[in-house]
Amino acid sequence: MNVIEVKNLRKEFITNKRVIKPNGKKYLFKRQKQIKNAVNDISFEVEEGETLAFIGPNGAGKSTTIKMLTGILYPTGGEIKVLGFNPSKERVKLSYQIGSVFGQKEQLWVHLSPYENFKFFGSIYDIEKTKLSERIEELSTIFEIKEYMHQPVKSLSLGQRIKCEIVASLLHNPKMLFFDEPTIGLDPIAKETLRKLIKKINKELGTTIFFTSHDVGDIEEVCKRVIIINNGKIVLDDSMKNLKYHYLNKKIVDVNLKKNVKIKEKDGIKVLKAKDTLYKIEVDMNKTTIDELMSLFSTEDLQDISISSTPLEDIIKDIYRGKDE
Amino acid sequence: MNKYLNIYATSFKQESKTYANSLTSVVSFVVIIYIFQQLWRFIYGGNGGGTLINGYTINMMIWYMIMAEVLMYSVNARGVTRAFGNDIKSGKIAYQLNKPYNYYMYQVFSQLGEIMWKLVFLVPTGIIMGLVLLGPIQNFSVIYVLPLAISLLLAVVLTAVIYGTVGLLTFWIEEATPFTWIVQKFQMLFGLFFPPEFFPTWLQPIINYSPVYAMMSGPCKLMASFSWDLFLNVSISQIVYVAFFISLGLLIYKLGTKKVNVNGG
Amino acid sequence: MGVKNNFKLIFSYYKLNIKKEWKYKPSFFMQIAMMILNDLFFIIQWYIIFNLVDNIGGYGFNETMLLWAIAAGGFGVSHAFFGGAWNIKDIVYEGKLDVYLTQPKNVLLNVACSATDVSAIGDIFYVYVVLFLINAHWYWFLVIIPVIIMAGLIYVSVYVTFVSLCFYIKRGDAVAKSVEGTMNKAANYPPAIYNFVVRGLFFTLIPTFFYTFIPAQYFFLTPNVWWILISVVVTVLWVVLAFVSFKMGLKKYNSGNLMGGRL
Numbered sequence: 001m002n003v004i005e006v007k008n009l010r011k012e013f014i015t016n017k018r019v020i021k022p023n024g025k026k027y028l029f030k031r032q033k034q035i036k037n038a039v040n041d042i043s044f045e046v047e048e049g050e051t052l053a054f055i056g057p058n059g060a061g062k063s064t065t066i067k068m069l070t071g072i073l074y075p076t077g078g079e080i081k082v083l084g085f086n087p088s089k090e091r092v093k094l095s096y097q098i099g100s101v102f103g104q105k106e107q108l109w110v111h112l113s114p115y116e117n118f119k120f121f122g123s124i125y126d127i128e129k130t131k132l133s134e135r136i137e138e139l140s141t142i143f144e145i146k147e148y149m150h151q152p153v154k155s156l157s158l159g160q161r162i163k164c165e166i167v168a169s170l171l172h173n174p175k176m177l178f179f180d181e182p183t184i185g186l187d188p189i190a191k192e193t194l195r196k197l198i199k200k201i202n203k204e205l206g207t208t209i210f211f212t213s214h215d216v217g218d219i220e221e222v223c224k225r226v227i228i229i230n231n232g233k234i235v236l237d238d239s240m241k242n243l244k245y246h247y248l249n250k251k252i253v254d255v256n257l258k259k260n261v262k263i264k265e266k267d268g269i270k271v272l273k274a275k276d277t278l279y280k281i282e283v284d285m286n287k288t289t290i291d292e293l294m295s296l297f298s299t300e301d302l303q304d305i306s307i308s309s310t311p312l313e314d315i316i317k318d319i320y321r322g323k324d325e
Numbered sequence: 326m327n328k329y330l331n332i333y334a335t336s337f338k339q340e341s342k343t344y345a346n347s348l349t350s351v352v353s354f355v356v357i358i359y360i361f362q363q364l365w366r367f368i369y370g371g372n373g374g375g376t377l378i379n380g381y382t383i384n385m386m387i388w389y390m391i392m393a394e395v396l397m398y399s400v401n402a403r404g405v406t407r408a409f410g411n412d413i414k415s416g417k418i419a420y421q422l423n424k425p426y427n428y429y430m431y432q433v434f435s436q437l438g439e440i441m442w443k444l445v446f447l448v449p450t451g452i453i454m455g456l457v458l459l460g461p462i463q464n465f466s467v468i469y470v471l472p473l474a475i476s477l478l479l480a481v482v483l484t485a486v487i488y489g490t491v492g493l494l495t496f497w498i499e500e501a502t503p504f505t506w507i508v509q510k511f512q513m514l515f516g517l518f519f520p521p522e523f524f525p526t527w528l529q530p531i532i533n534y535s536p537v538y539a540m541m542s543g544p545c546k547l548m549a550s551f552s553w554d555l556f557l558n559v560s561i562s563q564i565v566y567v568a569f570f571i572s573l574g575l576l577i578y579k580l581g582t583k584k585v586n587v588n589g590g
Numbered sequence: 591m592g593v594k595n596n597f598k599l600i601f602s603y604y605k606l607n608i609k610k611e612w613k614y615k616p617s618f619f620m621q622i623a624m625m626i627l628n629d630l631f632f633i634i635q636w637y638i639i640f641n642l643v644d645n646i647g648g649y650g651f652n653e654t655m656l657l658w659a660i661a662a663g664g665f666g667v668s669h670a671f672f673g674g675a676w677n678i679k680d681i682v683y684e685g686k687l688d689v690y691l692t693q694p695k696n697v698l699l700n701v702a703c704s705a706t707d708v709s710a711i712g713d714i715f716y717v718y719v720v721l722f723l724i725n726a727h728w729y730w731f732l733v734i735i736p737v738i739i740m741a742g743l744i745y746v747s748v749y750v751t752f753v754s755l756c757f758y759i760k761r762g763d764a765v766a767k768s769v770e771g772t773m774n775k776a777a778n779y780p781p782a783i784y785n786f787v788v789r790g791l792f793f794t795l796i797p798t799f800f801y802t803f804i805p806a807q808y809f810f811l812t813p814n815v816w817w818i819l820i821s822v823v824v825t826v827l828w829v830v831l832a833f834v835s836f837k838m839g840l841k842k843y844n845s846g847n848l849m850g851g852r853l
Contacts, residue, residue, distance in 0.1 A: 013844055067845050072691040074841045095694040107689045111610045123602040124693050124700075126595050345761035352768040357775055363783040368643045378642055500617070506624060510631050518635050523642075 002081075003176060003208050004046035004069065009078035011039040011064050011232075038064040040232035041078070046210060048175075051202050053219040054212040056229040057313055062212035065229070066180045069210070070100050083175060096125065099169035099207075103181040106161070107168060110154040114145065114164040117153065118171060125172035132171065139167045142204065143197065159190035166197060170205070177201060179211035183218055195221045216309050220248060230316050247315045249285045253293060254278070256304040261297050269293055277303070282310075328426060329434045336438025341445075350443070351450055354398050358454050361390050379522040384459050385549035386520075391451045392548035393517045393541055396477070399443040400484045402512075405436050406505040409492025414499075418585055429493075429578040433571075436485045444481070469551045476544040476556065479563035484512075484540050486567060490574040496581030516541025520549070536570075539563040599695055600671070600703045607673075607706035618708055625712025626719065629662055632778075633723070647782020652724040654780055656810060659720040660802045661777040663734065664741025666713030672746040674704035675753070679763035682756045682839075685846020698836045702746065714738070730810060737805045740825045744801050747825075747832035748773060754832075757839030769796055777802040800824045 016031040039061040046052050054062050067073040068080060071087035071094055080087055085094040108117045115136070122132040140146045143163050148156055153164065162182065169177065179198070183191045199222055202209050213219065219226050219240065226243050228236040236243070257277045265271055268287030273280035283293055290307065310318075369376050369383040376383065409432050412418045421428045455462075491508060494501040515524070521532040521542050532538055543559035611618050633655070640651040649657070669676070681687050681701060690700045717738060721731055752769045755762030776784070776798045784792065792798040800821055808817035 063845075067688065070692050072688050073843065073845055091691065092694045092696075095692055098692075100692045102688055105686065105688050109606065109610065111613065112606065116606070116609070120602055120606050123598055124695060126598075126694075345764040349764045349767045349771075353771045353775075356772045359788075360775060360779055360783070363785075364639075364646070364779060367646050367783045368639065370643075503620060503624060506628075510628070514631055514634060519638060523638060 001048045002045045003048050003050075003083055004044075004210070005079075005081040006045070006065075006069075007043050007079040009039055009042050009065070009068065009080060010037065010076045011061075011068060011073065012036065012076045013038055037232050039068070039075075042229070042232070042234050043078075044227060044234065044237060046208065048208055049202075049206060050225055051198070051209040051223045052211070052225045052227065053223040054210065054227050054229060055214060055216070055219055056212075057214055057316070060214075060229045061232040062214075062229055063180050066178055066210070066212050070098060070178055071095065096172060097174055098176045098178060099172070099174035100178040100180070101162075101165050101169050101182055103179075103184040105180075106165060108153045108161070108165060111152055113150045113152055114156075114167070115149045117164070117168060121168050121171050127172055135171055135173070136167075139170055142200070143167055157190075158186055159193050162186065162190065162194055163197065166201070170201070170207075174207065176208045176210065179209070181212055181214070183213060183215055191215075191217070198222050216248065216311075216315070220244070220309075228316060228319065235316060235319050245286065247318055248309065250310045251283045251285060251290070252308050252310060253281045253283055253290070254304075254306045254308075255281065255297075255302065257297060257301045258303050259301060261301060263296050266292075269296070329430055332426075332431055333434040333438040333441075336435040337442050338438075340439045340442040347443070347446055350398055351446055354394060354447060354450060355454060358391060358394055358451070358458075361394075362387055362458050365390070379520070381520060381522070381549065384463065387459055388455055388462060389520055389545045389549040391455050392477075392545040395444070395447045395451045396480055396484065396541055396544065397513070397517055398447055399440050399481055400488065401439075402484075402488045402505050402509045403502055404439075405485055405488040406492040406501050408432055408436060409489045410495035410501050413493070413495040413581070413585075418582070422582060422585070427575075427578075429489075429574055432489060433486060433574075436489065437482065440481050440485060444477070448477075465551070472553075472556045473544070473547060473551070476547050476559055476563070479560065479567060480540055480544045483536065483563055483567050483570065486570045486574060487536060487540070490570055490577060493574060493577045493581060496577070496584055512537055512541055516545070520546060534562075536566050539566045596696060596699055599700070603703040604671070604706065611706070611708045621709040622712035622715070625709040626716050629658070629713065629716040630719075632658065633720075646780040649780035649782065653806065653811060654778075655720050655724050656726075656806045657780070657802045658778055659717045659734070660737060660741055660805055661774070662713040662720075663717040663738030664745045664777075664801055665774065666710040666717070667738050667742025668746040668749075669707035669710030670714065671706070671742065672702040673707040673710065675702040675746050675750050676707075677701070677705055678750065678753050679756050679766075682843065683760075683846070685844075687840075687843055688845055691840075691843075696833075697840065698750065698833055702750070733809055737809050740821065741801050741805060744797060744825050744828050745770075745773070747828040748797060750832040751828070751835045754835040754839040757842040772796055773798045773801060797824065797828065800828075 013036045015034050015036070017034055019027045019032050021027060042061075042065070054065065056062050064073060068075050069082055069087060071091035074088050082094055083097050085097075087094055108114065109120070112120075118136050119132070122129075127135070140149055143166065145160065145163050145167060148160055149164075153161060156164070166177075182198075183194055186194065195218060198209055198211070201207050209222075211218075211222075224240050226236070226238060226240055227234055252272075255278075257279070260277055263271055263274070263279060263281070266288075268284040269292065270282045270284075271279060272282055281293065283290060365383055365386050369378065369386075378386070381389070412421060412428075418428065421431075487508065488505055491504050492501050494504060515521070515532050515535070516537045521529050521538070524532060532542065539559070539562040543555075543562060547555055547559060636651060636654055636658075640654075644650065646654070678701060681690075687697070687701070690697050690704075693700060717734060718731070721734065749766055749770050752766035753763055755765055773796050776792060776796075781789065781792075781799060781803045789799070792803075793800070804817060804821045808814040808821070
């Protein structure tokens with residue numbers, strides 16, 4: 001069963017910019033209309049129980065899309081159905097069925113404890129008292145927040161806070177959970193916790209998960225399906241497996257050696273940049289291993305090494321290149 | 326001295342970018358002057374220049390009120406107290422101590438920049454309102470412009486310094502704005518609404534020797550009916566109080582920073 | 591559901607807000623006390639004025655104090671129960687409306703109830719202080735309750751109607767603030783001081799008269815059923831106007847996108 005159906009969705013933002021005179025100053029009254037197509041004709045479907053990541057660089061249109069799906073923004077054109085509802089017309093009905101966690105837009109009252117907050121959210125979602133207590137008990141066990149549930153939110157760490165944010169959005173037992181950039185601004189440990197939680201929610205509660213991110217790391221662990229969006233258009237809609245095979249298999253290795261060594265390229269190992277003792281090397285994990293790379297120079301010569309995934313921008317470039325061919 | 330003038334200029338420039346705020350305060354200013362003008366008209370019985378109340382004609386009364394509102398609107402008392410108090414509250418004051426200027430004077434000049442910007446639009450608005458509502462002031466001479474400007478400036482400097490000094494109390498108490506509020510209430514009650522002559526005789530000398538006179542009543546009375554004697558009298562009061570409150574502010578600041586040095590903020 | 595659940599929401603917001611403020615007890619009482627004192631200061635002002643003149647268009651000290659009490663009560667009710675309305679500007683410009691939009695409640699009601707201005711409670715107390723002071727009839731103490739609720743609703747509705755401009759233009763709040771300021775100031779003076787044109791304005795676009803003068807005159811001084819009905823209808827109209835203009839604005843809400851372009 002499809003829980004989300006999106007057809008030819010579009011969103012325009014219109015701004016009036018003051019026109020700049022040739023001498024660099026602004027006109028007082030002259031304005032120019034600027035239209036930005038934040039989301040430009042996208043279509044996709046999501047099935048019940050899926051974990052879908054919606055990724056793209058900053059300004060690609062991910063947040064705009066998720067905000068249209070949750071009824072925050074009015075679309076300029078196209079059709080949306082979420083759990084059978086039209087979000088802009090049936091916002092209230094829909095909101096009983098979905099939960100949302102928006103990174104950096106906290107919904108908790110910081111001066112009060114998470115527990116007091118949960119009680120409050122209970123009344124927002126019209127949850128019965130006994131049911132609410134049961135639910136708080138259940139979720140606080142799953143998320144392991146009991147020990148700090150009665151401290152003011154402002155005294156909690158970022159990782160603890162995000163856990164409580166998620167509990168707050170799960171109180172009314174939503175069928176779907178939306179995350180907008182949930183990992184933004186989190187430290188690596190908090191990020192890891194969050195990723196595990198999302199997996200857990202999907203597995204133990206059976207909630208369909210839809211989330212946006214500009215961090216490739218998020219999707220590698222959490223998702224089975226990925227949609228990549230850029231400049232308001234979908235550039236890829238594929239399973240995680242395929243994506244991993246085609247695009248996430250390359251690692252970028254930066255090495256700094258003690259002396260100048262010539263590193264020979266071979267199948268799957270490509271030197272992108274070499275300057276004195278600094279090398280930037282791309283390693284195709286389908287064809288070779290990091291060990292193979294390490295054997296190209298003596299470990300004693302190694303001064304510094306760092307391994308990272310291909311940046312999202314490069315993957316998108318790759319995808320475009322692949323299309324052109 | 327040069328750097329303080331720069332601080333002043335920068336703050337003036339920054340404030341001048343807030344068109345919308347300026348517009349809102351002009352509207353509010355115009356509305357309040359209109360209301361009070363109507364009110365006084367009613368109190369004077371609508372028969373114009375003839376009636377005298379406590380020695381004031383209606384025209385004198387309204388010019389008094391316009392000047393008083395200019396003074397009231399040009400200094401945002403709460404804002405000044407906060408500006409002085411915020412860095413102390415947040416502990417940022419510790420970083421200001423090793424800068425090559427006196428923090429207290431820095432704030433004074435920065436506040437004056439803001440106030441000057443407000444005067445730029447409030448004074449013309451006030452004058453236009455007065456001329457439209459009443460016509461020219463009787464027995465007015467161009468020579469009075471300069472002393473009136475001096476008196477206005479000294480009044481806003483004094484007001485800013487007083488509220489700034491209140492802000493320095495933040496060294497010892499959590500929140501200084503309640504004190505600002507009390508001072509402001511005195512300023513309004515004894516200066517803004519009525520000239521000193523409207524109060525009981527035993528209270529009048531107290532008002533005339535209080536800072537409220539230098540902040541409000543003095544310059545407003547000058548506006549209502551100018552005389553060189555009065556100007557001299559008001560100026561002396563203003564200069565004495567400005568000197569007193571600046572010294573007091575510097576002293577409090579010095580005591581306060583000692584406390585910061587000991588406690589580490 | 592609708593109405594009942596919305597009332598429950600208002601109630602739980604109120605509980606939460608008080609709880610929050612209660613954590614800083616000294617400042618809680620301080621704020622309330624200062625507001626009462628603030629209002630008392632103005633009594634002195636009027637005392638002096640009515641020493642100069644007997645009455646202003648039939649309004650003496652007591653009648654003017656009644657105007658003040660209603661204005662203070664209306665201001666108090668609007669800020670104590672719908673204090674969040676005054677955050678609309680920030681909530682819209684900073685894209686903070688998102689959270690409210692994902693919750694299953696009327697967005698305007700949700701936002702308006704989300705904050706309480708504690709000092710406003712002082713204004714509500716002041717209403718009764720004044721009624722004692724002017725030696726009011728016993729039933730005035732009861733009639734004042736619906737009156738200040740209506741005044742509060744008109745006050746907040748006018749502000750919301752104008753602040754909804756924030757969805758369309760930058761600094762739409764400047765307009766709303768000016769209208770609110772005018773209404774607030776003008777409400778405290780006997781209506782006789784205004785000329786014909788201004789009176790027209792105060793009956794319509796800036797409904798100052800329905801905020802204080804009409805209730806004072808026709809609920810208390812010279813009770814009149816027709817004027818009572820009219821003022822109920824006008825209040826309802828302004829509330830509806832507030833909801834409609836806010837809802838229309840929501841379609842233009844851009845969730846803080848293009849912030850750079852706006853501010």
